[in-house]
Amino acid sequence: MTALFDNSARRHAARPLIDFMGRRYSYAEVADGTRRVATGLARMGYGKGDRIGMFLPNVPHYLAAYFGALRLGATVVNFSPLYSVDELVHQVEDSGTRLLFTLSATALLPTALAVLGKSSLERVVVGSVAGALPGGKSLFYRLFRGKEVSTRPADPRVTAFSALIDNDGAHPAAAIQPVRDAALIQYTGGTTGTPKGAVLTHANVAANARQVAGLDPHFDLPDRILGVLPLFHVFANTCVMNRTIVTGGEIVLLPRFDAGQALAAIARTKATALPGVPTMYQALLDHPRLARTDLSSLRTCISGGAALNADLKARWEAATGSTLVEGYGLSESAGVLTVNPYEGEQKPGTIGQPIPGTWLRLVDKEDPRRPAPAGQPGEIVAAGPQVMAGYWNRAEADDAAFVDGWLRTGDVGTIDADGYVTIVDRLKDMIAVGGFKVFPSRIETVLHQHPAVREALVIGIPDAYSGERVRAYVTLEADAPATDGVVLRDWLNPQVGKHERADAVVVRDALPKTMIGKLSRKDLIAEVRAAEGW
Known part of the structure; x- marks a missing residue:
């Protein structure tokens, strides 16, 4: 990844790499920033193999910190701002993250400082949003949006980003073994919902970046991508940042995503590409400014993270004149496994064909060591240069994640004669909320901490905007004080991530069980589907 970045920076030194709210940063400027980050980290005592965390939104600091850490030979760990303090503490401890980059934003810095106080994290480096903005906007931010900024405390463990990069950038780049050295630990869930760190090597991440970049037939035309998907998510990490470099x-x-700001940015910069999740495209279509916005510069838009409704695809293409294609991937595959062709035959409702260098096949849903029965859906397994090395310190999870060297996706699908893949079911209990994964067992564990809750099941409910939303069903202890679903919901939601919050907690006399007495999520889903008609 360091070579990938350095090669582009040399070839395109004067070109703009980042447009941040109107302020442009050239490839040369960002490259200088990465060298200064690496040198600053080295002078603090960090080096090859250390885990360096990113707790950042989409700001220029992210690229400098990300590639600066990689230049040092460190491994980047992405942390989602959607997670609670306790979830972040768990991931810091699990990964052994020593230093965390964040911003002086009220939505971030207090959480980062709480993690610093409750974990083995050694240091927090704090950047300023105002410092990255154009002059006029920087002043406006300081004067009128002060409530969104937290003061950096006078703590020797807390360092200003500006102080970190106040150096000559002279520290030499580390020697990297691409197939062996980890570039990124990307936390994901699994069938149990326990977060696991997918270890993506430099070879994994660089291969997927090149695979995705090679899909665009318009390589000779200006390439300007709207980066509104969060870079801490593997989808944006590959399809926005690395692919564009x-x-x-x-x-x-x-x-962050705001439909009005996104439309204005496309019109201002003449963006040519827009990766997003279905909820984003729906919000853009619903915005009153859409009809007055010039979107003619858009060529290809990519949807991922959740199933793309065929009607939404048709309406977006009719409104913008661009092509909207659906793709598919996992954190464990560095982001992308399949996509519908940018040009040529597309098959709405499918996730497209495997990207170059990628192989998919179907295995039996009960025994993954056997092929799926002819003509029947099977679990999708994948192989390719982008498939992870394994999970961080989880050998037992690796055994479950791979079968004969192929990555098990947990999704059940079909593959037609032209190689187009359709997902028809999933073995995992994961709920897809606006492109983010929600694992029911995680929320059920929190619900069981309430003294009134006896049993809990969490399921996904279809939602036209976010794809799915979370709903919890509980039974109560016989001697529990009087309570209701609203009280339980209001107790639950502050303790989980924003994307994990339930729209309702439904109190029932009983929850469905299997013949051996185990709670049956499958039967509950069937009951709710029949009652609500979805």
């Missing part, structure tokens, strides 16, 4: 393109960074 391969092409020598420009990333129009937005710190």
